[in-house]
Amino acid sequence: MEPKITEAEIATLVDTFYARVRIDPDIGPIFNAIVGDWPHHLSTLKDFWSTILLTTSRYKGDPMMTHLQLPLDPEHFERWLSLFAVTANEVLPPRHAANVIARSQRIAQNFKAGIAYKRQQSPSTT
Numbered sequence: 309m310e311p312k313i314t315e316a317e318i319a320t321l322v323d324t325f326y327a328r329v330r331i332d333p334d335i336g337p338i339f340n341a342i343v344g345d346w347p348h349h350l351s352t353l354k355d356f357w358s359t360i361l362l363t364t365s366r367y368k369g370d371p372m373m374t375h376l377q378l379p380l381d382p383e384h385f386e387r388w389l390s391l392f393a394v395t396a397n398e399v400l401p402p403r404h405a406a407n408v409i410a411r412s413q414r415i416a417q418n419f420k421a422g423i424a425y426k427r428q429q430s431p432s433t434t
Contacts, residue, residue, distance in 0.1 A: 313362070313400070313404045313407070317400055317404060318362075319354055320399050320400075321399055323350060324398070324399050325395040325396075326339075326346070326349075326350060326353065328391055328395060329391065334383070334384065335384050335387050335391075338384065342378060372419060372422050382420060385416045385420055389416055393405075396408045396409050397409075
């Protein structure tokens with residue numbers, strides 16, 4: 309049986325991925341406009357992924373509500389997922405990368421559905 313992903317691997321994934329997000333021309337401006345304290349945000353994201361992948365229960369937030377506040381469209385999710393998959397495949401062993409990528413795709417599907425539902429419930433008046 310292959311060992312579980314480690315906290316060090318999660319930290320490497322999060323740090324490497326969000327360094328790329330910050331300079332990405334498509335999604336970087338969205339995150340850079342919202343995130344004021346990147347070290348704190350990265351710590352929160354490490355807690356989130358530790359909770360998802362290792363069931364540590366360190367993350368205590370509501371990521372759906374947080375993302376509902378962002379100006380995200382389906383193409384932003386596709387860019388995020390693409391960049392995330394590339395990063396995971398570069399920094400993680402293949403089985404860990406496949407697991408993390410699958411989880412990220414399910415989470416993104418839920419977020420996209422939640423955002424679409426919220427927009428349907430309160431359409432813009434523009």
